[in-house]
């Protein structure tokens with residue numbers, strides 16, 4: 001029997017250009033009202049189901 005393992009498959013070096021650099025990191029937040037996943041915006045979370053909006057700057061830090 002001949003050796004079929006003679007030719008090694010050439011490894012194609014694919015350039016990895018999967019950079020995920022956004023202005024904000026995707027945070028997982030769920031709507032306290034309907035439980036749907038809220039969309040993370042730069043300064044707020046918005047629910048696409050019930051239109052509930054939660055601002056990120058909802059703290060005691062004034063501008």
Ligand SMILES: [Zn+2]
Nearest residue numbers: 031034047050
């Ligand atoms: Zn909601």
